Amino acid sequence: MSVADGTTARGIGASVLRREDARHLDGRGEFVPDIRLPGIRDVAFLRSPHAHARIKSIRVPPGMKGRIFTAADLPRIQPIRVVTQAAGAKSPPWPPLATDKVRYVGEAIAVCVAPTRGDAEDLANNIQVEYEVLDAAVDAPQVWRGSRHLVHESWGDNLYLERVIEGGDIEAAARAAEITVTREYRMNRQSGAPMEGRAVLAYRDHRLDEVVVYASTQTPHTVRVALGEILGIEQRRIRVVAPDVGGGFGPKARLYPEEVILAALALELDHPVRWIEDRSENLLTCAHTRDHHYKVTAYADRQGKVLGVDCEIIVDAGAYGLWPQGPYQEANMAGRTLPGPYTIANYRARTYTVATNKTPLGPYRGVGRPGACFAIERTIDEVARAVGRDPAEVRIENMIRSEQMPFASVAGMRYDTGDYPASVKLCAELLDMPRVRARQKQGEADGRLIGIGFASFTEQTAHGAAEFASRGASIIPGFESCTARILPDGSLVLHVGIQSHGQGLETTLSQIACQELGIDPSHISVRHGDTESTAFGFGTFASRSMVMSGGAVARASRMLRDKLCRIGAHLLQCDPADVRCEGGAVHGPQGSVTIGEIANVAHLRMDGLPPGVDPLLDMTATYEPQISTGVFSYATHGAVVAVDAETGFIELLDFAVAEDCGTMVNPMIVEGQIRGGVAQGIGTALYEEIPYDAQGQPLAVTFADYLMPGAAELPAIKIGHMHTPASATEYGMKGMGEGGAVAPPAAIANAVRDALAALGAEVNETPLTPARVLAAIQKAKAAAA
Amino acid sequence: MSAIRYRLNGADLSEDVAPRLSLADLLRERHNLTATHLGCEHGVCGACTVLVDGMPARACLMLAVTCDDRQIHSLEGLRDDPIIAALRDSFHRRHAVQCGFCTPGMLISARDLIQRGRAGSEAEIRQGLAGNLCRCTGYTNIVSAIAEAAKTMAAQGAAQGKGS
Numbered sequence: 001m002s003v004a005d006g007t008t009a010r011g012i013g014a015s016v017l018r019r020e021d022a023r024h025l026d027g028r029g030e031f032v033p034d035i036r037l038p039g040i041r042d043v044a045f046l047r048s049p050h051a052h053a054r055i056k057s058i059r060v061p062p063g064m065k066g067r068i069f070t071a072a073d074l075p076r077i078q079p080i081r082v083v084t085q086a087a088g089a090k091s092p093p094w095p096p097l098a099t100d101k102v103r104y105v106g107e108a109i110a111v112c113v114a115p116t117r118g119d120a121e122d123l124a125n126n127i128q129v130e131y132e133v134l135d136a137a138v139d140a141p142q143v144w145r146g147s148r149h150l151v152h153e154s155w156g157d158n159l160y161l162e163r164v165i166e167g168g169d170i171e172a173a174a175r176a177a178e179i180t181v182t183r184e185y186r187m188n189r190q191s192g193a194p195m196e197g198r199a200v201l202a203y204r205d206h207r208l209d210e211v212v213v214y215a216s217t218q219t220p221h222t223v224r225v226a227l228g229e230i231l232g233i234e235q236r237r238i239r240v241v242a243p244d245v246g247g248g249f250g251p252k253a254r255l256y257p258e259e260v261i262l263a264a265l266a267l268e269l270d271h272p273v274r275w276i277e278d279r280s281e282n283l284l285t286c287a288h289t290r291d292h293h294y295k296v297t298a299y300a301d302r303q304g305k306v307l308g309v310d311c312e313i314i315v316d317a318g319a320y321g322l323w324p325q326g327p328y329q330e331a332n333m334a335g336r337t338l339p340g341p342y343t344i345a346n347y348r349a350r351t352y353t354v355a356t357n358k359t360p361l362g363p364y365r366g367v368g369r370p371g372a373c374f375a376i377e378r379t380i381d382e383v384a385r386a387v388g389r390d391p392a393e394v395r396i397e398n399m400i401r402s403e404q405m406p407f408a409s410v411a412g413m414r415y416d417t418g419d420y421p422a423s424v425k426l427c428a429e430l431l432d433m434p435r436v437r438a439r440q441k442q443g444e445a446d447g448r449l450i451g452i453g454f455a456s457f458t459e460q461t462a463h464g465a466a467e468f469a470s471r472g473a474s475i476i477p478g479f480e481s482c483t484a485r486i487l488p489d490g491s492l493v494l495h496v497g498i499q500s501h502g503q504g505l506e507t508t509l510s511q512i513a514c515q516e517l518g519i520d521p522s523h524i525s526v527r528h529g530d531t532e533s534t535a536f537g538f539g540t541f542a543s544r545s546m547v548m549s550g551g552a553v554a555r556a557s558r559m560l561r562d563k564l565c566r567i568g569a570h571l572l573q574c575d576p577a578d579v580r581c582e583g584g585a586v587h588g589p590q591g592s593v594t595i596g597e598i599a600n601v602a603h604l605r606m607d608g609l610p611p612g613v614d615p616l617l618d619m620t621a622t623y624e625p626q627i628s629t630g631v632f633s634y635a636t637h638g639a640v641v642a643v644d645a646e647t648g649f650i651e652l653l654d655f656a657v658a659e660d661c662g663t664m665v666n667p668m669i670v671e672g673q674i675r676g677g678v679a680q681g682i683g684t685a686l687y688e689e690i691p692y693d694a695q696g697q698p699l700a701v702t703f704a705d706y707l708m709p710g711a712a713e714l715p716a717i718k719i720g721h722m723h724t725p726a727s728a729t730e731y732g733m734k735g736m737g738e739g740g741a742v743a744p745p746a747a748i749a750n751a752v753r754d755a756l757a758a759l760g761a762e763v764n765e766t767p768l769t770p771a772r773v774l775a776a777i778q779k780a781k782a783a784a785a
Numbered sequence: 786m787s788a789i790r791y792r793l794n795g796a797d798l799s800e801d802v803a804p805r806l807s808l809a810d811l812l813r814e815r816h817n818l819t820a821t822h823l824g825c826e827h828g829v830c831g832a833c834t835v836l837v838d839g840m841p842a843r844a845c846l847m848l849a850v851t852c853d854d855r856q857i858h859s860l861e862g863l864r865d866d867p868i869i870a871a872l873r874d875s876f877h878r879r880h881a882v883q884c885g886f887c888t889p890g891m892l893i894s895a896r897d898l899i900q901r902g903r904a905g906s907e908a909e910i911r912q913g914l915a916g917n918l919c920r921c922t923g924y925t926n927i928v929s930a931i932a933e934a935a936k937t938m939a940a941q942g943a944a945q946g947k948g949s
Contacts, residue, residue: 017877024885025873027820027860031886034819118805195824195832195886195920246886247920279825502884502921672880672922679923703829711914711924716907
């Protein structure tokens with residue numbers, strides 16, 4: 001169905017204002033820490049101060065039974081273990097409370113229960129742990145092969161997985177090359193840092209014989225699967241609820257030790273317990289992200305046509321793999337997306353996922369793509385400079401053209417639809433490139449240097465079974481579900497397996513049902529994030545919910561529509577083929593009947609049902625796109641910067657996004673997602689970093705030393721849309737939640753390179769801090785001298 | 786324990802508080818005023834912003850014992866405030882809310898900017914919001930929503946707002 005056929009004022013394509021807003025604007029949102037239960041106690045953890053140490057003894061003060069728990073006190077807890085079918089992959093067991101060894105600063109050792117958090121922290125301070133401190137494996141490129149410092153002794157090395165991704169003939173490309181460009185890039189370790197940290201609240205419901213776990217998570221259903229396995233209880237006896245969640249961005253799409261421990265405590269204790277992560281715990285123990293090292297060699301001809309790319313990708317994945325997908329997806333995604341939107345025919349990526357004594361690495365908006373985009377987009381610019389041409393032109397000439405779609409990339413991705421070169425042109429228009437060039441040429445009164453840079457990317461979204469199976473995943477998020485239920489008064493409730501935490505899916509999913517049934521969103525409720533009230537679903541991550549959950553809502557709504565039409569036709573005494581469902585009613589050749597009237601019959605007056613039609617208006621559907629390797633959004637980001645060569649300070653003067661995510665359900669929300677993603681990408685580019693010292697101590701565990709972009713640091717972000725519907729999804733939708741965060745580091749680094757072109761300096765490591773910019777300028781000056 | 790007397794959202798209260806109890810925990814845990822959110826507990830993110838004697842303050846950094854003789858307003862006590870009402874409307878229409886966690890603190894800081902006449906330009910608003918972090922929106926829509934509410938209040942000739 002094309003959108004034009006059935007658009008209603010409040011259906012697909014309408015910027016319907018969000019139904020979620022009212023409670024938040026009134027201060028009535030319900031986040032986990034806002035839930036009040038009688039007798040609830042607070043929990044604090046004793047965490048390792050060492051990156052790597054053997055635990056020789058743990059001494060708990062006497063009389064602390066029921067207040068302090070170590071692993072020995074909670075024997076039902078099994079280690080967290082990621083199962084993977086990826087050939088050669090290692091998967092270490094992870095005891096939620098450390099037993100013999102700690103492997104990163106912040107790893108939990110004991111858990112304390114008290115009336116207040118402060119009291120619980122006091123208890124933790126009275127536990128004495130004797131450590132034998134070991135050397136820490138900190139520098140991934142140094143330690144992955146044959147290090148003396150083994151994170152997991154039995155391995156013999158520090159390698160989770162080594163994998164080569166290749167296509168074409170890279171040696172032939174090397175022989176044919178007229179130009180060779182080699183660079184090393186580094187995207188440093190950072191945090192997802194949602195404004196709300198993690199939180200878990202658990203209690204035992206004796207009436208229902210279940211343990212109830214409220215968690216600030218993106219994936220309640222899979223958390224339940226994991227809790228069942230790890231605690232050894234049937235899933236029917238576990239309910240997981242994600243209420244309002246104060247931002248997720250990926251890190252909250254994983255199982256954490258704290259969720260397991262709190263559920264286990266609830267099974268032991270006679271009162272509810274809760275753990276509210278503070279910011280230092282969040283920066284210390286919630287999944288870290290990025291931390292990629294690249295060495296890239298591009299082979300090109302004298303025009304800048306890239307013949308082949310050979311690269312090495314090292315991902316510093318930390319001490320353990322987070323359930324369910326483990327540490328493997330960063331290198332996989334980086335290696336497979338590095339060829340980007342280009343027709344590169346010969347490619348080799350040697351990827352290494354390395355264990356270190358650091359916090360486990362997890363997904364964060366973009367997963368692997370921001371690093372890969374940084375590496376290839378910086379390289380494309382260097383190829384252009386090597387042949388003395390404009391980077392934007394060289395970029396466009398290397399791109400896949402729309403008539404080549406669908407295009408099988410050299411790294412095994414299937415790009416479905418789009419006009420990639422047009423996005424570069426549109427982005428240059430949004431920034432008024434000729435004017436920037438003129439300003440650059442003229443020079444600034446204050447001596448700062450102006451630069452403009454672009455970065456393009458494709459974003460695999462809504463990938464399902466085929467994609468995750470190819471990665472060797474044991475949990476394959478291949479579908480979403482919806483139960484659409486019309487109540488006796490004709491109002492509609494959508495029960496969906498995803499979790500909405502800022503994406504506005506309570507609004508957009510109701511728009512889909514409105515599209516199909518003509519019921520106004522104001523008469524539709526969306527229930528999500530609760531294993532009790534929704535059919536199984538995987539949750540919200542991987543830019544999947546609008547396409548997958550939206551598809552399930554569309555299917556379930558159409559099933560309802562068919563039944564409404566059958567009952568409606570019977571009531572109108574006409575042939576079902578002669579009726580249509582529109583505007584909240586079923587219309588026949590002569591007259592119409594409202595959905596409310598039909599619902600009344602389906603529930604309360606079944607004597608009005610046609611023969612052979614069962615009561616109830618209650619349909620459950622699942623959905624996976626026809627092509628489960630993903631549909632690809634794409635964009636070009638452009639940045640204009642002013643660089644102070646004396647201080648190394650970068651001011652972002654302008655930023656533009658030219659993007660295509662197919663059919664937009666709610667353009668207002670799409671733009672909100674883009675701008676939010678770009679702000680996070682700018683954080684990666686300029687501010688955010690968690691460095692570690694040589695002993696494995698993290699050096700940024702408060703917002704005083706972990707810098708987040710604020711309103712004053714960011715420009716207004718311009719957006720230009722293109723519209724190429726997907727052919728494999730409902731309505732032509734593509735996912736787009738992550739893309740905003742992918743390209744800003746590359747676009748900004750290219751702009752800085754442009755600004756510093758006369759000096760010959762380039763900065764190939766994020767964040768581009770003043771110190772790094774100055775170091776690059778000094779290095780270039782020294783080389784020139 | 787120390788006895789304090791203070792006015793909370795218009796009601797006079799006196800109670801005993803432990804020396805280390807923060808104002809945020811006093812509001813949230815004792816009075817169930819959960820609009821005050823804790824995002825960092827070290828005074829950077831601004832999610833816990835409340836009004837103390839009419840001035841924005843970090844409820845996470847302030848000890849309850851220091852609230853003796855003071856007037857405290859959390860967002861719950863500002864629901865009828867005309868500037869907050871204008872902000873709620875413009876935040877909604879301009880999609881300035883995503884996850885909602887920073888929202889109450891943003892509203893209180895924005896109200897203060899408007900009340901003090903410091904929401905006149907985009908640059909001024911951005912500077913004025915330096916103490917409130919948002920991870921979802923990229924700020925663009927928050928800034929434009931505040932600018933719009935400031936215009937609304939100016940047009941109503943009520944830029945002074947409700948005193949505290």
